[in-house]
Amino acid sequence: EAGVAQSPRYKIIEKRQSVAFWCNPISGHATLYWYQQILGQGPKLLIQFQNNGVVDDSQLPKDRFSAERLKGVDSTLKIQPAKLEDSAVYLCASSLGPPTEGYTFGSGTRLTVV
Amino acid sequence: SQQGEEDPQALSIQEGENATMNCSYKTSINNLQWYRQNSGRGLVHLILIRSNEREKHSGRLRVTLDTSKKSSSLLITASRAADTASYFCATDRNDYKLSFGAGTTVTVRA
Numbered sequence: 245e246a247g248v249a250q251s252p253r254y255k256i257i258e259k260r261q262s263v264a265f266w267c268n269p270i271s272g273h274a275t276l277y278w279y280q281q282i283l284g285q286g287p288k289l290l291i292q293f294q295n296n297g298v299v300d301d302s303q304l305p306k307d308r309f310s311a312e313r314l315k316g317v318d319s320t321l322k323i324q325p326a327k328l329e330d331s332a333v334y335l336c337a338s339s340l341g342p343p344t345e346g347y348t349f350g351s352g353t354r355l356t357v358v
Numbered sequence: 359s360q361q362g363e364e365d366p367q368a369l370s371i372q373e374g375e376n377a378t379m380n381c382s383y384k385t386s387i388n389n390l391q392w393y394r395q396n397s398g399r400g401l402v403h404l405i406l407i408r409s410n411e412r413e414k415h416s417g418r419l420r421v422t423l424d425t426s427k428k429s430s431s432l433l434i435t436a437s438r439a440a441d442t443a444s445y446f447c448a449t450d451r452n453d454y455k456l457s458f459g460a461g462t463t464v465t466v467r468a
Contacts, residue, residue, distance in 0.1 A: 248400075275454065286362075286446050286458035287401070300455060335400055346391055346403030347456060354398070 246270065250336050250350035258358055262324035267301065269317070269338030274315055275299075277347065278321050279335040284327045285337055326357045362390075362447040362459030371464045373404070377434040379436075379462040381447030388452035390423055395444045404432075404445075404466050437466045 279287035295316035
């Protein structure tokens with residue numbers, strides 16, 4: 245089966261600019277996650293979708309981050325305006341439902357804010 | 359907040375040796391999972407162990423879970439250069455979310 249697709253692979257922007265990341269999960273996977281991974285740290289959950297509804301966005305900095313999952317398939321994560329501390333790898337993952345067989349992660353988008 | 363903490367932070371071993379890393383967590387869990395991340399890539403699921411299991415094997419991987427001590431270990435036997443990566447434990451607290459630790463960086467020397 246095809247994996248989780250993410251784009252772009254890399255992005256460099258100046259602080260205060262905006263940026264958007266895209267994720268296409270595995271077909272049929274109802275649950276989609278966005279994680280932020282700062283260099284040297286483990287992934288931190290930003291937002292979790294179940295179909296097209298938000299299950300948990302408690303760790304999402306809502307003053308600058310937004311995410312949507314239209315029609316319960318693809319998802320976009322946006323940052324506006326970006327700060328230097330947003331430099332990280334943004335990982336998208338999907339699962340059928342409960343993480344009983346593990347998540348499938350995309351390759352991530354490496355964001356550098358200068 | 360990160361639920362799991364791996365130990366050691368970094369590990370360097372000779373090819374053919376075994377690598378052991380540990381994970382401790384704070385609250386009760388439904389299951390614990392281990393992931394591998396090669397440099398600059400996404401995470402790959404390695405193995406999942408449920409809270410009612412004590413040991414699980416998958417190829418050269420052996421995972422143990424001690425819920426009384428809230429700890430798990432991952433053993434990689436007969437390591438290879440391709441095992442060079444970061445390894446993360448992740449806990450599922452039955453809330454459909456995984457919390458990851460900071461990871462153990464393993465370097466396998468030829």
